[in-house]
Amino acid sequence: MTEEVRTEFHQLMDEVRADLVQMGGMVAEGISAVSAALLAGDIGGADQIIAADDELDLLSLEAEEKCVQLLALQQPVAVDLRTILTDLRMISEIERSGDLVTNIAKAVARLHGAELEPRVRGLIDRMREQAVKLTARAMDAYAERDAGLASVLNDMDDVLDDLHNEYIVAVFASHELGKISIQHAVQLAVVGRFYERIGDHAVNVAERVEFLVTGELPEHLGANRARARREQDEM
Amino acid sequence: MIAALVAVAAALAVALVAVLLLVRGRSSASERLGRVVHRFAGDPEAPRPGEARLDRNSLDDWITYLESVATTAAMTANLAERDRARWQLAMNELAVGVVLVDEDGTVCASNALADEMMSARDAMALVGAGVTQLLESAREGQARSRTVKLTGPPPRVIEISGHPVAGDSHALGAVAVMADRTEGVRVDEVRRDFVANLSHELRTPVGAIALLSETLAGEDDAAVRTRLVDRIGAEADRVSHIIDDLLELSRVELEGSMRQESVPVVPLLCEVAHQYSEHARKHDVSLVSPDVAEQLVLHADRSQLLRAVGNLVDNAIKYSDPGSEVHLSAAPRALDDRPPSEVPADADEQAWVDVVVADEGIGIPADETERVFERFYRVDKARARATGGTGLGLSIVRHVVMNHGGEVMLQTREGVGTTFTLRLPAEQDRAST
Numbered sequence: 001m002t003e004e005v006r007t008e009f010h011q012l013m014d015e016v017r018a019d020l021v022q023m024g025g026m027v028a029e030g031i032s033a034v035s036a037a038l039l040a041g042d043i044g045g046a047d048q049i050i051a052a053d054d055e056l057d058l059l060s061l062e063a064e065e066k067c068v069q070l071l072a073l074q075q076p077v078a079v080d081l082r083t084i085l086t087d088l089r090m091i092s093e094i095e096r097s098g099d100l101v102t103n104i105a106k107a108v109a110r111l112h113g114a115e116l117e118p119r120v121r122g123l124i125d126r127m128r129e130q131a132v133k134l135t136a137r138a139m140d141a142y143a144e145r146d147a148g149l150a151s152v153l154n155d156m157d158d159v160l161d162d163l164h165n166e167y168i169v170a171v172f173a174s175h176e177l178g179k180i181s182i183q184h185a186v187q188l189a190v191v192g193r194f195y196e197r198i199g200d201h202a203v204n205v206a207e208r209v210e211f212l213v214t215g216e217l218p219e220h221l222g223a224n225r226a227r228a229r230r231e232q233d234e235m
Numbered sequence: 236m237i238a239a240l241v242a243v244a245a246a247l248a249v250a251l252v253a254v255l256l257l258v259r260g261r262s263s264a265s266e267r268l269g270r271v272v273h274r275f276a277g278d279p280e281a282p283r284p285g286e287a288r289l290d291r292n293s294l295d296d297w298i299t300y301l302e303s304v305a306t307t308a309a310m311t312a313n314l315a316e317r318d319r320a321r322w323q324l325a326m327n328e329l330a331v332g333v334v335l336v337d338e339d340g341t342v343c344a345s346n347a348l349a350d351e352m353m354s355a356r357d358a359m360a361l362v363g364a365g366v367t368q369l370l371e372s373a374r375e376g377q378a379r380s381r382t383v384k385l386t387g388p389p390p391r392v393i394e395i396s397g398h399p400v401a402g403d404s405h406a407l408g409a410v411a412v413m414a415d416r417t418e419g420v421r422v423d424e425v426r427r428d429f430v431a432n433l434s435h436e437l438r439t440p441v442g443a444i445a446l447l448s449e450t451l452a453g454e455d456d457a458a459v460r461t462r463l464v465d466r467i468g469a470e471a472d473r474v475s476h477i478i479d480d481l482l483e484l485s486r487v488e489l490e491g492s493m494r495q496e497s498v499p500v501v502p503l504l505c506e507v508a509h510q511y512s513e514h515a516r517k518h519d520v521s522l523v524s525p526d527v528a529e530q531l532v533l534h535a536d537r538s539q540l541l542r543a544v545g546n547l548v549d550n551a552i553k554y555s556d557p558g559s560e561v562h563l564s565a566a567p568r569a570l571d572d573r574p575p576s577e578v579p580a581d582a583d584e585q586a587w588v589d590v591v592v593a594d595e596g597i598g599i600p601a602d603e604t605e606r607v608f609e610r611f612y613r614v615d616k617a618r619a620r621a622t623g624g625t626g627l628g629l630s631i632v633r634h635v636v637m638n639h640g641g642e643v644m645l646q647t648r649e650g651v652g653t654t655f656t657l658r659l660p661a662e663q664d665r666a667s668t
Binding site: 018021022024025026028029032033036039117118119120121122123125126129132135136137139140143170 | 355356357358359360361363364367385386387388596597598600601602648649650651
């Protein structure tokens with residue numbers, strides 16, 4: 001590569017990185033906004049959030065195109081190749097988180113008229129807090145190429161999982177007491193699942209960052225075991 | 236850039252001396268050398284090629300001259316460096332974020348606030364992305380601005396704008412400004428809501444009284460009349476409560492804390508607990524009285540404090556579920572958060588006492604915590620009126636604490652409970668012993 005081509009190449013890679021950070025910001029804001037709409041029963045606000053997902057989709061397509069362009073025209077190797085592959089995977093992870101935000105927004109209308117108990121509301125707020133934190137830290141890990149931060153994400157996700165379990169119990173306890181209908185309880189349980197999944201996507205992002213920095217994925221351990229078993233079977 | 240200039244200057248100087256040594260004795264080389272040195276020094280008197288106006292002919296003279304040129308260059312560089320540092324520090328003092336890019340879009344200057352906003356990876360990353368876009372269109376000559384609203388909590392409203400930076404004939408780059416408008420937007424909202432809420436709070440009972448008395452006039456049934464009269468009485472009580480609270484609030488606002496006296500904490504809390512014991516029993520809430528071992532003494536206005544702590548206890552009881560507890564406590568707190576044992580018994584170091592009222596009630600939604608201290612602001616309008624509050628209790632609390640130079644802190648989670656902490660000044664004599 002000539003010097004000029006290389007600069008252009010890295011400029012495009014930086015652009016993808018900026019796009020991804022922006023997408024992460026959109027998801028973080030989306031989680032906050034959808035939680036506010038959910039707690040306020042604000043269907044109009046939820047509709048706006050559903051509409052805003054188009055922008056995230058557009059941005060993710062654009063970023064993907066840039067990645068394809070980089071792969072096709074520059075044939076990068078080593079760390080550059082790993083970066084672009086990571087970026088491609090990240091785009092779909094973040095885009096998926098955005099879809100989950102949309103799913104929560106869609107549930108707002110279905111939950112119309114449900115009187116949420118303070119305990120359930122408090123748990124939604126805590127899941128919101130934790131999901132935003134996970135998303136922001138995952139993006140931090142990515143933007144700073146911080147594999148150490150990436151490994152912290154797993155522990156943070158455990159907190160979200162615990163909150164999710166506590167929340168499910170609280171939702172059905174609220175139903176038992178006759179505060180909410182079974183339809184609303186199921187809808188709320190599904191919403192809790194969406195928060196929990198957002199956390200999982202953040203952990204996936206962090207694992208990709210670990211791969212980017214170290215070249216290792218947690219799946220490699222399992223894959224190595226499977227490979228060893230396969231070789232043994234063949235012998 | 237300045238550092239590079241100095242390096243070039245130094246290299247040039249060394250090269251000059253080398254050349255000088257080589258060409259020593261040859262007058263034409265000496266002339267050329269003289270021209271170079273003059274040019275290097277930015278001397279307007281520098282002779283142009285062919286002009287043999289040279290007054291320094293010996294090697295020693297040239298070296299001396301070169302030294303002075305080098306010194307001046309170093310001083311200029313030093314001044315420029317200080318100038319740059321001064322600008323940077325001044326920019327860091329600005330209440331807005333500023334980013335300056337050159338014509339290629341490379342950042343050449345930014346202040347601390349901008350760096351903080353641009354490196355965010357949470358929802359604030361949207362500000363960074365917006366600024367990048369605005370800078371791009373500004374480099375193409377388009378000045379634009381946009382408002383970014385972040386839900387939070389806490390909610391933020393950031394106004395961002397991009398402006399082209401152009402010389403007389405050509406573009407030199409672009410500058411972006413990020414201004415936090417959150418406070419302004421909030422104040423507008425508070426003002427708007429206050430007028431609406433005040434008229435609503437006063438009009439509702441007055442309107443009810445008018446309607447009830449109209450009904451009363453045409454009513455013959457004695458039982459119904461009694462009920463209507465009771466309702467009129469209740470509504471009148473509500474108006475009178477609101478007026479009492481409004482007067483109390485304006486009194487607290489106007490007079491500040493006039494009667495500063497020694498107020499022992501334990502008797503104060505006990506008095507509040509006693510005052511509200513009946514109220515607590517009615518709601519089936521147990522009021523856990525202070526268990527403060529230390530002899531804490533506040534320097535404060537006792538009647539104002541009674542009112543403030545009382546309002547908090549009243550709220551805590553009202554928003555608690557039957558069977559739960561409300562805790563009253565107090566603890567010494569040093570201004571800088573060090574444990575009291577590590578704080579030197581310095582006379583002018585203000586010591587503080589935290590008075591804490593904690594409940595296990597319904598809590599306050601996270602996006603409302605900043606607004607509950609506003610006058611007439613209610614989280615849940617239906618419930619709040621049913622419990623008979625005036626919507627002024629927390630405003631009074633905040634003003635009382637402000638009068639004492641302290642602060643109110645609020646920790647809450649829906650369904651878990653709420654803890655209010657009043658940080659109030661301790662009596663100085665006692666604090667240092």
